[in-house]
Amino acid sequence: MESITVNTHGSSYDVHIGEGAYHLFGTKYHEFIRSFDQVVVLTDETVASIHLDLLLQELKPIARQLSVKRIPAGEKAKTIENFYDCQTFLLEQNCTRKSVIVAFGGGACGDLAGFVASTFMRGIPFIQCPTTILAHDSAVGGKTAINHEDGKNMIGTFYQPAAVIYDVRVLTTLSEQEVRSGMAEVIKHALISNPDWLDELMGISSFDDMTMVELKRHLAYGIAVKAAIVEEDEREQSVRKYLNFGHTYGHAIEAAGGYGSITHGEAVMLGMVYELIASERFGNVQKGFTDQFIDYAKHLGYPFPTINRLPFVELLKYMEKDKKASFGAVQFALLDQVGKPFLQVIDADELERLDREFRDRVGETK
Ligand SMILES: NC(=O)c1ccc[n+]([C@@H]2O[C@H](COP(=O)([O-])OP(=O)(O)OC[C@H]3O[C@@H](n4cnc5c(N)ncnc54)[C@H](O)[C@@H]3O)[C@@H](O)[C@H]2O)c1
Ligand SMILES: [Zn+2]
Structure with missing residues (x-):
C-alpha cells in the first residue's frame, strides 16, 4: 500500500493506493468512521452494480448507520437535479453535521459527491473512493463541481476530502x-x-x-x-x-x-x-x-x-x-x-x- 500526504492550507489528508485499500476502513480509519453518526455512500449506479459489495463489506461492520444513494452513471450525475436529490436523501436519512459521505465512483460521481458534501449543512466531511484511472486526478485536490447547461463544471467549490482510498482492484472492469x-x-x-x-x-x-x-x-x-x-x-x-x-x-x-x-x-x-x-x-x-x-x-x-x-x-x-x-x-x-x-x-x-x-x-x- 502506498500513501501520499496532501497538505493544504486548511487541511491535511492521505491518499492511499493499493490492492485491498478498502481494508483501511477497518484499521486506520476505524475510529474516524466510528466518530460519525452516519455514513452515506453516494455511488455511480454502474459501479455499484459491479463493486459495491467490496466496499460495503468493509464499512458495514463499523458504521453506526449506513445508507447508499445511487446516482446516474457518468457525466449525467453532475446536474442540479441530482445535486438536489442527494440533499433530499441526506435530509430524509436525518443526516447531521456529524455524518460523512463516501464517494464511490469515477470523477463524475466524486465531483458531485464533493459538491454535495461541501454544501450540506454548510459542509460535512467526505471520503473519495475513486474507481477509474482518471479519478487518480479528480479525487485529489479538492475541486468539486456540477455542470450548468451553459458550461461544464461552472458550479462548484474548492473542498478537500478527508481521505482518498483508492483500491485498484476495481479498475479491472474499466472499458x-x-x-x-x-x-x-x-x-x-x-x-x-x-x-x-x-x-x-x-x-x-x-x-x-x-x-x-x-x-x-x-x-x-x-x-x-x-x-x-x-x-x-x-x-x-x-x-x-x-x-x-x-x-x-x-x-x-x-x-x-x-x-x-x-x-x-x-x-x-x-x-x-x-x-x-x-x-x-x-x-x-x-x-x-x-x-x-x-x-x-x-x-x-x-x-x-x-x-x-x-x-x-x-x-x-x-x-x-x-x-x-x-x-x-x-x-x-x-x-x-x-x-x-x-x-x-x-x-x-x-x-x-x-x-x-x-x-x-x-x-x-x-
Ligand atoms: N475535480 C477535478 O479536479 C477533476 C479533474 C479531472 C476530471 N474531473 C471530472 O471527472 C469526470 C470524468 O471522470 P471519469 O473519467 O472518472 O468519468 P466518469 O465518472 O464519468 O466514469 C466513466 C464511466 O466509467 C464507469 N465506471 C466508473 N468506474 C468503473 C469501474 N471500476 N468499472 C467499470 N465502469 C466504471 C462509469 O459508470 C461511467 O460510465 C468529469 O466530469 C470531469 O469534469 C474532475
Ligand atoms: Zn482533466
Missing part, C-alpha cells in the same frame, strides 16, 4: 475507452513533470500489456505530481494552472463534440498534441518529439479523426469561454521542455494558424 481516457491524464502528469517517467510511459505499446503493479506505480506518480502542485497553489492562482496542459484545446473539443461523444481524457490527448505544437512555437519543444508523440498517441488508439467534424471557429468559441480565459485572451499551459511548464497567452490568429498545423500533422503521421 478500453475509459482506460485510454484515464491514461491520458497520467501521461499529462508525466509531460509536465518528468522526462524519464514520460520515456517509460512512451514505451507502452498497448495499455492491455500493463500489469496492475505498473499501473499502480504510474497512478501513484501521478497523484504525487498533483499533490505537490495542489499544496503549492490550492486555488489555481499560479502553478495549478500547469495541470491544464492539454485542457484548453481539449475542453473545446469535448464541448464542441458534445459531451459523451469523446471522453474527457481522449479529448485532452488531442489537446496535448495541439499544445505541444504551440510549445514548439512558444517554448523549446522539438518538432521531432511532437511527431513521435503523435505516433504514440495514434498507436494507443486515441481518436484523432474526431477533429475532422469540428471546425476551428467552433473550437475558438469554447476556448474563449474557458474559465482560464481572462479579459478575452486565451491562456495556455505550455511546455518549454518536457517537465518544464509555463503559461502563455495566445491570440486568435495564432490559435488558428496552430489549428491548421495540428490538422495537417495529425493527418500526415502514420
Whole structure:
C-alpha cells in the first residue's frame, strides 16, 4: 500500500493506493468512521452494480448507520437535479453535521459527491473512493463541481476530502475507452513533470500489456505530481494552472463534440498534441518529439479523426469561454521542455494558424 500526504492550507489528508485499500476502513480509519453518526455512500449506479459489495463489506461492520444513494452513471450525475436529490436523501436519512459521505465512483460521481458534501449543512466531511484511472486526478485536490447547461463544471467549490482510498482492484472492469481516457491524464502528469517517467510511459505499446503493479506505480506518480502542485497553489492562482496542459484545446473539443461523444481524457490527448505544437512555437519543444508523440498517441488508439467534424471557429468559441480565459485572451499551459511548464497567452490568429498545423500533422503521421 502506498500513501501520499496532501497538505493544504486548511487541511491535511492521505491518499492511499493499493490492492485491498478498502481494508483501511477497518484499521486506520476505524475510529474516524466510528466518530460519525452516519455514513452515506453516494455511488455511480454502474459501479455499484459491479463493486459495491467490496466496499460495503468493509464499512458495514463499523458504521453506526449506513445508507447508499445511487446516482446516474457518468457525466449525467453532475446536474442540479441530482445535486438536489442527494440533499433530499441526506435530509430524509436525518443526516447531521456529524455524518460523512463516501464517494464511490469515477470523477463524475466524486465531483458531485464533493459538491454535495461541501454544501450540506454548510459542509460535512467526505471520503473519495475513486474507481477509474482518471479519478487518480479528480479525487485529489479538492475541486468539486456540477455542470450548468451553459458550461461544464461552472458550479462548484474548492473542498478537500478527508481521505482518498483508492483500491485498484476495481479498475479491472474499466472499458478500453475509459482506460485510454484515464491514461491520458497520467501521461499529462508525466509531460509536465518528468522526462524519464514520460520515456517509460512512451514505451507502452498497448495499455492491455500493463500489469496492475505498473499501473499502480504510474497512478501513484501521478497523484504525487498533483499533490505537490495542489499544496503549492490550492486555488489555481499560479502553478495549478500547469495541470491544464492539454485542457484548453481539449475542453473545446469535448464541448464542441458534445459531451459523451469523446471522453474527457481522449479529448485532452488531442489537446496535448495541439499544445505541444504551440510549445514548439512558444517554448523549446522539438518538432521531432511532437511527431513521435503523435505516433504514440495514434498507436494507443486515441481518436484523432474526431477533429475532422469540428471546425476551428467552433473550437475558438469554447476556448474563449474557458474559465482560464481572462479579459478575452486565451491562456495556455505550455511546455518549454518536457517537465518544464509555463503559461502563455495566445491570440486568435495564432490559435488558428496552430489549428491548421495540428490538422495537417495529425493527418500526415502514420
Ligand atoms: N475535480 C477535478 O479536479 C477533476 C479533474 C479531472 C476530471 N474531473 C471530472 O471527472 C469526470 C470524468 O471522470 P471519469 O473519467 O472518472 O468519468 P466518469 O465518472 O464519468 O466514469 C466513466 C464511466 O466509467 C464507469 N465506471 C466508473 N468506474 C468503473 C469501474 N471500476 N468499472 C467499470 N465502469 C466504471 C462509469 O459508470 C461511467 O460510465 C468529469 O466530469 C470531469 O469534469 C474532475
Ligand atoms: Zn482533466
